[in-house]
Amino acid sequence: MTKKKSVEHGKYGFMFAVPFFLIFFIFQLYPLIYTFYNSLIYTAKNGRNITESFGLGNFKNYVFGNLGGGEIWKALGITIVLWILNFIPQILLSLLLAAWFTDIKYKLKGNGIYKVIMYMPNIITAATIAVLFYSLFDINGPLTLIAKSFGWVGKDGFLYKGWASLIIIAFIQFWMWYGNTMIVLCAGIMGINPSLYEAAMVDGATSKQQFFKITLPLLKPILQYTLVTSAIGGLQMYDIPALFNDGGPVVNGVNSTTTVMMLIKKYTTVGSAQNLGRAASYSIVLFVVTMIISLVFYKITQDKTNDGR
Amino acid sequence: MDQEVKGYSTVKLVRYIVCILLCFISIFPFFILIINSTLPSSKIVTGIKLLPGSNFMTNFKNLIEAGNKTSGVNVMQAMWHSLLITVPATILQIYFGSLTAYAVTAYKFKGRNFMWGFIYAIMMIPTQVSVVGFIKVCNLTHLYGTYWPLIIPAIAAPTTVYFMKQYMETGLSLEIIEAARIDGSKEFYTFNKIVLPLLKPAMATQAIFGFVASWNNLYIPSLVLGTERKEMTMPMFVAALKANDKERDWGQIYCGLFVTVLPLLVMYFILSKYIIAGVALGGVKE
Numbered sequence: 001m002t003k004k005k006s007v008e009h010g011k012y013g014f015m016f017a018v019p020f021f022l023i024f025f026i027f028q029l030y031p032l033i034y035t036f037y038n039s040l041i042y043t044a045k046n047g048r049n050i051t052e053s054f055g056l057g058n059f060k061n062y063v064f065g066n067l068g069g070g071e072i073w074k075a076l077g078i079t080i081v082l083w084i085l086n087f088i089p090q091i092l093l094s095l096l097l098a099a100w101f102t103d104i105k106y107k108l109k110g111n112g113i114y115k116v117i118m119y120m121p122n123i124i125t126a127a128t129i130a131v132l133f134y135s136l137f138d139i140n141g142p143l144t145l146i147a148k149s150f151g152w153v154g155k156d157g158f159l160y161k162g163w164a165s166l167i168i169i170a171f172i173q174f175w176m177w178y179g180n181t182m183i184v185l186c187a188g189i190m191g192i193n194p195s196l197y198e199a200a201m202v203d204g205a206t207s208k209q210q211f212f213k214i215t216l217p218l219l220k221p222i223l224q225y226t227l228v229t230s231a232i233g234g235l236q237m238y239d240i241p242a243l244f245n246d247g248g249p250v251v252n253g254v255n256s257t258t259t260v261m262m263l264i265k266k267y268t269t270v271g272s273a274q275n276l277g278r279a280a281s282y283s284i285v286l287f288v289v290t291m292i293i294s295l296v297f298y299k300i301t302q303d304k305t306n307d308g309r
Numbered sequence: 310m311d312q313e314v315k316g317y318s319t320v321k322l323v324r325y326i327v328c329i330l331l332c333f334i335s336i337f338p339f340f341i342l343i344i345n346s347t348l349p350s351s352k353i354v355t356g357i358k359l360l361p362g363s364n365f366m367t368n369f370k371n372l373i374e375a376g377n378k379t380s381g382v383n384v385m386q387a388m389w390h391s392l393l394i395t396v397p398a399t400i401l402q403i404y405f406g407s408l409t410a411y412a413v414t415a416y417k418f419k420g421r422n423f424m425w426g427f428i429y430a431i432m433m434i435p436t437q438v439s440v441v442g443f444i445k446v447c448n449l450t451h452l453y454g455t456y457w458p459l460i461i462p463a464i465a466a467p468t469t470v471y472f473m474k475q476y477m478e479t480g481l482s483l484e485i486i487e488a489a490r491i492d493g494s495k496e497f498y499t500f501n502k503i504v505l506p507l508l509k510p511a512m513a514t515q516a517i518f519g520f521v522a523s524w525n526n527l528y529i530p531s532l533v534l535g536t537e538r539k540e541m542t543m544p545m546f547v548a549a550l551k552a553n554d555k556e557r558d559w560g561q562i563y564c565g566l567f568v569t570v571l572p573l574l575v576m577y578f579i580l581s582k583y584i585i586a587g588v589a590l591g592g593v594k595e
Contacts, residue, residue: 012496013416020409024465031442116581117332125525127544140354187589280441287438
């Protein structure tokens with residue numbers, strides 16, 4: 001009887017889920033499939049002759065060939081470097097702060113306020129932050145003037161230097177995100193069974209031992225989550241590098257801070273068939289690389305033993 | 310013992326110093342932003358000032374005039390446009406997010422587990438890489454250049470569904486639904502009148518994050534509204550602010566940034582408790 005009843009109501013459950021799936025298929029799945037499809041339409045221009053062919057032309061010419069000048073791989077390299085430069089310090093500092101804020105022995109006062117302030121940059125519009133930092137580091141920007149007075153930088157300032165732009169962009173990302181990661185890790189540490197720490201303390205374990213033997217291993221699922229979501233977000237990095245320095249100064253013929261999403265936008269905006277195929281093929285490269293990186297992280301941080309939680 | 314007390318206080322001191330330093334770094338750029346928005350450009354380019362000036366209203370006036378002149382959109386209009394997109398998008402996101410989560414939590418039907426697994430899996434798909442296809446859809450549906458492609462997709466937000474489902478599993482008893490059913494309440498009515506009010510705390514959290522994400526979005530709007538500069542949103546305005554002139558009026562730029570930051574900062578300090586709690590909840594996804 002009950003079984004029949006729940007099946008009878010089941011059709012409502014199905015109906016309630018329909019809008020979500022309908023919109024998902026139209027605005028997310030179809031675009032993804034279409035992007036794949038479009039990446040296979042290669043438009044060649046030979047003088048006035050425009051020929052369209054279906055196949056791997058875009059990949060042959062723009063991704064692996066000479067037509068794109070390898071720009072996609074350079075942009076991919078820059079994107080990954082930017083992500084690593086911000087993520088490694090970010091996760092280390094967040095772990096340290098999370099360990100401090102949850103430490104029972106050395107209780108810090110006011111850690112609620114620290115969290116509020118450290119998270120604050122994350123909520124502010126990235127576009128605004130990028131232009132703000134651009135203003136601070138411009139040739140007459142306040143931070144450049146300070147650096148100049150100490151002789152840390154020449155009279156042209158930071159922005160014409162590729163490496164300086166890269167480091168500043170990575171710093172902005174770090175600065176925007178470490179508060180978020182720290183709060184997530186704090187919540188993770190507080191979710192660990194306190195009796196484990198009590199037992200460890202009875203056995204005379206030091207804070208360091210507790211951190212490496214209890215906290216870190218049990219934090220693995222959350223570290224995995226942080227790593228994977230940060231990689232997906234980081235590889236799609238656009239606002240900060242685009243608005244901070246418009247792709248950066250050209251060093252050795254290459255824009256020094258142009259990310260993959262900036263390239264994709266550039267060719268999508270132009271909008272000709274030729275450029276759309278090119279943008280689509282770059283999108284597919286980014287999609288595949290993102291999937292591979294997430295899967296690798298997922299595998300290497302996979303928790304085999306699942307006790308203590 | 311004495312030594313241990315000494316060590317204890319040194320450790321604490323170091324930790325306090327690091328935390329205060331980090332807080333300073335978080336606040337400092339905003340501090341300069343606020344100060345510089347009150348100064349004339351000629352003063353800004355001479356170095357850091359610690360005291361505000363009296364030029365804010367002039368900067369603001371210049372900002373509005375420059376906006377009207379160059380693109381026909383000033384900062385207040387741009388923020389209004391963002392609001393026109395963000396408010397309906399947020400409402401759709403939490404309403405349909407809740408409805409979908411309710412469907413896969415409270416009902417048993419064929420394909421339910423598949424649906425749930427599907428929603429879980431698509432959370433990990435990077436969404437912005439498919440812009441070429443997204444523009445295609447906008448063209449096919451004749452929605453290119455309008456706000457609709459920025460609003461409607463909010464109906465399918467997998468992270469919201471995930472969050473609402475987690476909440477329902479602990480915070481929603483199925484007996485209440487059963488009782489409503491016995492009283493003759495229709496299923497859709499039960500959801501709207503009985504279930505939704507119970508989800509208020511979770512909806513509030515999702516509303517904040519949905520609102521902020523939509524409000525701050527630059528990439529998709531700048532592609533979808535690309536040629537329609539009159540429809541410019543706030544982040545697009547900020548991007549244009551920088552590109553404006555060769556002879557930059559810094560007072561005007563800082564003032565524009567300040568105006569775009571202010572509503573977010575006010576909202577943040579009012580709701581920070583819930584926001585921090587929401588960030589923590591979002592991470593504990595095991």
